[in-house]
Structure formats: C-alpha cells, structure tokens
Amino acid sequence: MPAAPRKQCRKPGCNRLSTSAYCEEHARKKEVEVKKQQRDYDKLRGTRTERGYNNRWLKASKLFRAGKVCVMCEAKGIAKLSECTDHIIPHKGDDGLFWDESNWQPLCISCNTSKASSEEGGFGNMRKI
Ligand SMILES: [Zn+2]
Ligand SMILES: [Zn+2]
Structure with missing residues (x-):
C-alpha cells in the first residue's frame, strides 16, 4: 500500500x-x-x-431620577436627593423587569445599600425600621 x-x-x-x-x-x-x-x-x-x-x-x-428625592428617606420625612435608581422587584437579570419603569424607584446610596442588605438577609432576618 x-x-x-x-x-x-x-x-x-x-x-x-x-x-x-x-x-x-x-x-x-x-x-x-x-x-x-x-x-x-x-x-x-x-x-x-x-x-x-x-x-x-x-x-x-x-x-x-432627575430632580427626584429618595423615596425611602421621604417616607421617613427626610428630603434627600436620589443618587441611584433601584429596582423595586429585584430583576435578577430579567430584561423585562430591568427596563420596566414602573419597577424603578429613586433612592439614595445609603438607602439602596440598606435595602440590598435587608433583602439578602431574607425572611426571619427582617429588620424593623
Ligand atoms: Zn511544523
Ligand atoms: Zn435615602
């Protein structure tokens, strides 16, 4: 061969x-x-x-959030200019939730951080403010 x-x-x-x-x-x-x-x-x-x-x-x-105040501070009677936009329902990578303006709320950085940490804490670990 x-x-x-x-x-x-x-x-x-x-x-x-x-x-x-x-x-x-x-x-x-x-x-x-x-x-x-x-x-x-x-x-x-x-x-x-x-x-x-x-x-x-x-x-x-x-x-x-232009000109809007932080909604969580506002609830406590504090007028603080918003610094970021938060997703009311965590989008978890969902495009629909992510871009849905009705799911947005203006927050300041510190409220956004405390919201994120209380969410991560989950049930049973909810802090009452
Ligand atoms: Zn070679
Ligand atoms: Zn705030």
Missing part, C-alpha cells in the same frame, strides 16, 4: 513533513491559537455589550 504523500508543514520555517497541512506539533499549536482567538473575540464582544448596556442604563437612570 503506497504511503500518503507527505508535504512540508505549512508553518513558515518548519521543515517537517506531514500528511496533513501542518506537522503534528504545529497542527496542535494552530488549534490552540484558533481557540484562543475565539475566546478573545467572545470576551471582547461580551464587554462591548456590557458597556453598551451600562451606558444605556446610566442614561435611563439619570433621566428617571
């Missing part, structure tokens, strides 16, 4: 002969390289989308 024709490895400077485009070593390196490029591309795409998402949210949030 005649042996398969062997050609020189396509990697410049490599003189090894192979039955495929690359010698064994460079075929493996090529594969790793392609996979790395795909990962880098995915990473880049990911951050770009995230950045766009954040920018959109920051703009929407700013517009929404």
Whole structure:
C-alpha cells in the first residue's frame, strides 16, 4: 500500500513533513491559537455589550431620577436627593423587569445599600425600621 504523500508543514520555517497541512506539533499549536482567538473575540464582544448596556442604563437612570428625592428617606420625612435608581422587584437579570419603569424607584446610596442588605438577609432576618 503506497504511503500518503507527505508535504512540508505549512508553518513558515518548519521543515517537517506531514500528511496533513501542518506537522503534528504545529497542527496542535494552530488549534490552540484558533481557540484562543475565539475566546478573545467572545470576551471582547461580551464587554462591548456590557458597556453598551451600562451606558444605556446610566442614561435611563439619570433621566428617571432627575430632580427626584429618595423615596425611602421621604417616607421617613427626610428630603434627600436620589443618587441611584433601584429596582423595586429585584430583576435578577430579567430584561423585562430591568427596563420596566414602573419597577424603578429613586433612592439614595445609603438607602439602596440598606435595602440590598435587608433583602439578602431574607425572611426571619427582617429588620424593623
Ligand atoms: Zn511544523
Ligand atoms: Zn435615602
């Protein structure tokens, strides 16, 4: 049985002969390289989308709470200008809840932080204010 024709490895400077485009070593390196490029591309795409998402949210949030006071401070009779927009129902990555303006409320940073920590505490650990 005649042996398969062997050609020189396509990697410049490599003189090894192979039955495929690359010698064994460079075929493996090529594969790793392609996979790395795909990962880098995915990473880049990911951050770009995230950045766009954040920018959109920051703009929407700013517009929404412009001139509004923190609703939790207001409930306590304090007029404090809002510093962030809070999701009344935690969106947990749900796009519908995230972008639903009726689910937004203006809060100051400290109220937002205390709300987040009391939520994380869950049932049985609810603090009464
Ligand atoms: Zn090679
Ligand atoms: Zn507040």
